[in-house]
Amino acid sequence: MKDHKNLASELVSELKKNGADQADVFIVSSVGFNTTVRLGNIERLQQSMSKGLGLRVIKNGAMANTFTTDFADKAVKDLARETMEIVKVSNADKHNGLAPKEMQGIYEGKLELFDSSIESLSPEKKIEMARAAENAGMKFDKRITNGQGTSWSDSRTQVTLANSDGFVGQFQTTSASLSVGLLAEDKDGTKQTDGWYTFGRFLNKLDDPKAVGEEAARRTVRRLGGRKVKSAAVPVVLDPEVASQLAGIVFGAASGGRIFRRSSFLVDKIGERIAAPLITIIDDATMVDGVASRPFDGEAVKTSKRTVVEKGVLKEYLCDAYSARRLNLKPTGNAGRGYQSTPGVGSSNLYISNGDTPPAEIIKSVKNGLYLSEMFGSGMNSVTGDFSQGASGFWIENGEITHPVQEITIAGNVLKALSNVKIVGNDLSFKLGSTASPTLLISEMTVGGS
Numbered sequence: 001m002k003d004h005k006n007l008a009s010e011l012v013s014e015l016k017k018n019g020a021d022q023a024d025v026f027i028v029s030s031v032g033f034n035t036t037v038r039l040g041n042i043e044r045l046q047q048s049m050s051k052g053l054g055l056r057v058i059k060n061g062a063m064a065n066t067f068t069t070d071f072a073d074k075a076v077k078d079l080a081r082e083t084m085e086i087v088k089v090s091n092a093d094k095h096n097g098l099a100p101k102e103m104q105g106i107y108e109g110k111l112e113l114f115d116s117s118i119e120s121l122s123p124e125k126k127i128e129m130a131r132a133a134e135n136a137g138m139k140f141d142k143r144i145t146n147g148q149g150t151s152w153s154d155s156r157t158q159v160t161l162a163n164s165d166g167f168v169g170q171f172q173t174t175s176a177s178l179s180v181g182l183l184a185e186d187k188d189g190t191k192q193t194d195g196w197y198t199f200g201r202f203l204n205k206l207d208d209p210k211a212v213g214e215e216a217a218r219r220t221v222r223r224l225g226g227r228k229v230k231s232a233a234v235p236v237v238l239d240p241e242v243a244s245q246l247a248g249i250v251f252g253a254a255s256g257g258r259i260f261r262r263s264s265f266l267v268d269k270i271g272e273r274i275a276a277p278l279i280t281i282i283d284d285a286t287m288v289d290g291v292a293s294r295p296f297d298g299e300a301v302k303t304s305k306r307t308v309v310e311k312g313v314l315k316e317y318l319c320d321a322y323s324a325r326r327l328n329l330k331p332t333g334n335a336g337r338g339y340q341s342t343p344g345v346g347s348s349n350l351y352i353s354n355g356d357t358p359p360a361e362i363i364k365s366v367k368n369g370l371y372l373s374e375m376f377g378s379g380m381n382s383v384t385g386d387f388s389q390g391a392s393g394f395w396i397e398n399g400e401i402t403h404p405v406q407e408i409t410i411a412g413n414v415l416k417a418l419s420n421v422k423i424v425g426n427d428l429s430f431k432l433g434s435t436a437s438p439t440l441l442i443s444e445m446t447v448g449g450s
Contacts, residue, residue, distance in 0.1 A: 002029070004027045005160055008162035012025055022058040023057045024161065024162065025054070026053070028052055028158070028339045029050070030048075031048070032046075035127055038149050039147050051071065052338075054337075058097055059084070061092035061094055061096055062091060063087065098164070099299040103302065104296075105300075105301075106295045106302060107295040108295075113293060114173060115203055118154050118156070130152045133178055134147050135213065136214050140217035140218065141218075143185060143186060144221065147181065148182055148195065175199070176199070180213050182194065182220045184223070192224050194223055196212055196219055198431055223404050226407075231450070233446050234368060235368075235441065236370045236410070236444075236445040236447070237363060237370070237396065237440070240429070241432065243438065244352070246418065246440075247281050248435050253265055253385070254314065255318050256319035256322075256327055257345055265383060271313065271314065272313065275419055275421065276419055276421040278355060278423075279309055279421055279424070281308045281353075282306065282308065283305075283348055283349065283350045284348065284349045284351075285304065285348035287349045291349065291434045292348040294348065299320060303333045317329065318347075319331050319332050320335035354426055354427075358427070359438075359439040362423050362425055366441070368396065368397055370393050370394070370395060370405065370447055385415050391447075392405060392408065411445075421442055421443075423440070424440055
């Protein structure tokens with residue numbers, strides 16, 4: 001993969017020469033592979049290469065952003081001149097600008113973002129792993145009657161950033177994933193679908209294909225026989241995938257853009273208790289082998305570990321340079337960015353901290369309640385924190401899961417739900433993505449059914 005540091009630096013110089021007060025250049029290039037098999041046959045086989053370059057210019061308080069996928073010398077220099085013409089007709093905003101120079105830098109600790117063994121894996125081996133995963137799932141139970149598609153994908157990505165303060169940074173990452181989708185059918189012809197996947201930066205840390213396929217089958221079969229329950233306010237155990245959504249909701253509500261627009265249920269709540277003391281929420285871009293770790297953010301701010309909520313207390317808002325200026329705060333290293341866009345607040349490795357209770361013990365503690373495994377649909381009020389969404393899961397009676405539950409809704413308020421967390425599990429894992437949580441027990445939530 002070509003080194004783009006010189007190109008980025010030269011373009012910054014070109015923009016300064018053309019009259020920019022401040023400027024940065026953001027370049028992303030990637031190589032990817034994707035294949036999908038269904039019932040052993042290849043349905044998709046794709047090798048891709050892509051690259052893009054974004055220019056951002058600030059002059060007299062106005063900002064302009066342009067991008068291109070043509071890296072030819074004439075093309076990028078023409079784009080630089082066009083960007084300077086655009087900024088002349090843009091509206092001025094005193095909060096525009098690069099991140100403070102003293103906050104720019106590169107995290108120098110160990111990150112482990114790149115695995116060369118993914119690159120050396122042959123296409124035949126990748127297809128073989130997808131077939132093995134699907135085959136394991138299809139054989140797991142006679143009620144598995146069809147495949148929904150099993151996919152392997154991997155990518156190698158390089159990010160380069162240079163700006164007019166003299167910053168030049170570049171890093172490379174790898175990622176790979178294997179996912180299995182299956183269909184199950186019971187005796188009366190009722191069908192259910194589900195699946196499972198494994199994801200990470202390193203090949204040797206992915207789950208075995210056979211294990212992924214069998215877990216996909218187990219999760220699909222367990223949905224058969226689902227039924228409604230009567231509406232009630234009951235204890236609810238949140239599956240880690242559902243619980244992680246709470247972390248994402250809190251992060252979004254604590255993002256600087258939402259705060260300065262006063263469109264968040266966390267406005268003016270710094271230092272206040274917003275959750276049970278058991279809840280700590282962290283965003284850590286410096287996690288070793290983190291699936292969203294990085295040495296600097298989209299504005300060249302040196303990354304760090306940020307504590308959003310500590311023992312139930314909201315500690316800080318997450319800001320890029322623009323929202324930080326609007327709020328008279330400092331950037332937190334959370335600027336996310338693509339080459340086509342200007343920076344905005346985004347999470348890295350976001351999680352609710354582990355507790356010390358095994359998930360099985362959490363379920364055993366519930367006499368009558370819901371194990372919530374899925375929430376879907378839109379029904380979230382970002383200003384109040386109220387929500388009402390479609391859901392599915394499993395009913396718990398006398399500490400044991402008894403039957404699947406479907407066609408229900410779950411309703412409540414995010415802050416109330418967080419405040420009612422009574423137990424935190426010990427099963428935190430990032431194998432499914434960059435936002436994670438252990439199992440949580442909420443003392444009471446409203447389940448809408450028949």
